Amino acid sequence: MCICDLDIRSGEEFAQNLLAHLNGGAIALMISVGQRTRLFDVMADLAPSGSEQIAQAAGLNERYVREWLAAMVVARIVHYQPEGALYQLPAVAAGFLTRRASPNNLAAVAQFVPLLGSVEDSIVECFSRGGGVAYESYGRFHQIMAEESSQTVVTALHEGILPLDPGLVERLHQGIAVLDVGCGSGKALKELARSFPQSRFSGYDFSPAAVAVARAEAVGLSNLTFEVRDAAGLQNGERFDLVTAFDAIHDQAQPDRVLSGIRTVLNPGGLFLMQDIRASSRLEQNLEHPMGPFLYTISCLHCMSVSLAQGGMGLGAAWGEQKALEMLAEAGFSRVSVHQLPHDMLNNYYLCR
Numbered sequence: 001m002c003i004c005d006l007d008i009r010s011g012e013e014f015a016q017n018l019l020a021h022l023n024g025g026a027i028a029l030m031i032s033v034g035q036r037t038r039l040f041d042v043m044a045d046l047a048p049s050g051s052e053q054i055a056q057a058a059g060l061n062e063r064y065v066r067e068w069l070a071a072m073v074v075a076r077i078v079h080y081q082p083e084g085a086l087y088q089l090p091a092v093a094a095g096f097l098t099r100r101a102s103p104n105n106l107a108a109v110a111q112f113v114p115l116l117g118s119v120e121d122s123i124v125e126c127f128s129r130g131g132g133v134a135y136e137s138y139g140r141f142h143q144i145m146a147e148e149s150s151q152t153v154v155t156a157l158h159e160g161i162l163p164l165d166p167g168l169v170e171r172l173h174q175g176i177a178v179l180d181v182g183c184g185s186g187k188a189l190k191e192l193a194r195s196f197p198q199s200r201f202s203g204y205d206f207s208p209a210a211v212a213v214a215r216a217e218a219v220g221l222s223n224l225t226f227e228v229r230d231a232a233g234l235q236n237g238e239r240f241d242l243v244t245a246f247d248a249i250h251d252q253a254q255p256d257r258v259l260s261g262i263r264t265v266l267n268p269g270g271l272f273l274m275q276d277i278r279a280s281s282r283l284e285q286n287l288e289h290p291m292g293p294f295l296y297t298i299s300c301l302h303c304m305s306v307s308l309a310q311g312g313m314g315l316g317a318a319w320g321e322q323k324a325l326e327m328l329a330e331a332g333f334s335r336v337s338v339h340q341l342p343h344d345m346l347n348n349y350y351l352c353r
Helices: 011-036 039-043 051-058 062-074 091-097 106-110 112-117 120-129 141-152 154-164 168-174 187-195 208-217 255-265 292-309 317-330
Strands: 079-081 086-088 177-181 200-205 224-228 240-246 266-277 336-339 347-352
Touching (some): 011 039, 011 062, 011 091, 011 106, 011 112, 062 079, 062 086, 091 106, 106 112, 106 141, 112 292, 120 292, 141 154, 141 208, 154 168, 154 187, 154 266, 154 347, 177 255, 187 200, 187 208, 200 208, 208 224, 240 255, 292 317, 317 336, 317 347
Parallel strands (some): 177 200, 177 240, 200 224, 240 266
Antiparallel strands (some): 079 086, 266 347, 336 347
């Protein structure tokens, strides 16, 4: 029995489906440009305006702005008035495409599309020779991840994520030892360190570039340190009351060792809080996933590949809830609960003891 569920009734319908994908990919690139140039942010504050006025307000070249606006108009994102050649970003669009719309700013997510395209040649080579593409090949990865972390993690820490475990906020106020595995540029840890001065925080990431940014932005926070460390090397001599991993475990070369190490360094009664992709380990159960194509694409072109580049397991982004629970149990976590938060359609939150 076929489970592809394409619902395609004719060649013409299939072609239209493909054209929609091609147009969607193209507009994703232009949405990324709008994010990086802050054009969406600028237009959200403007009345209907000409391309010259928009370019001047954004400090950009008018000819490029005009061509970008044309793409936005035909994509039905920007309104256009032919009389006077005026453009306007509707309020409903601004609610999903501007920095002030966070955590709903999908323009920030669109930046992954050109990032992944930048390594296409290397990925194509991997299809023949195997292996993977190293982290350092993804030029703006940590910058984009920092923006995404600010949306899905930082903005939800106090009202959504920390309250998942009753009493955790009180313990943080009293003072505990916290480790963030795969901390990147440390956005979440910096917010925690500022909010809970009695606790001490450590961030481990194996990227020297990410840790350098984290350290530079953490000046003045005496309860926060960052180290260049492979999370697979956690040792029994280290002790923490809370370990977090935000969208980091499935990328690891040796996620089994990382999870076992986390269990080892937790103090009695300690908590491992893991944010990771909300999906099934079974492909057929992801057919209706709202971001299924995006999920498997970013997995093939990044998550799986960076793991394989280190000789790792290559779990991929869609390792799924079933596999996650299996590996957590094998690592020694006997009590695991899985939670979802309304602001984050892409991730589960696992509380593990």
